[in-house]
Amino acid sequence: MFHHFFNAKRKIVIELNERYFDKNSLMRAVVQHLESEGKQCEMIDVNTLILDGKKYYVHETNVAATYCPPVQRAVLTEIN
Incomplete structure (x- = not known):
């Protein structure tokens, strides 16, 4: 998994190497x-x-790519 921090928007984006088909598995990962x-x-x-x-x-979001499978991402948005 790779992660990128976007502090200005209070978001964290984690790019996943595997696909998760249910939310519980995604959250545990x-x-x-x-x-x-x-x-x-x-x-x-x-x-x-x-x-x-x-x-x-x-x-979660999915980013489509032309010549490879879509990439699944988990986006964490800070809640006040």
Whole structure:
């Protein structure tokens, strides 16, 4: 998994190497990835997690590519 931080928009985008077909599996993979990077992460429900004390809403996107399979991404948006 690769991650890119977009601090100005309070978003984190995680590009996934594998495809996840249900939200629970996707959320577990995101939590596992963030914890492997030393972050404190806890899943609240299938749409929400707490990362280093901040609450984030999580949704997935798919980016189409011309000559390869689409890339699945998890987008974390900070909730106030």
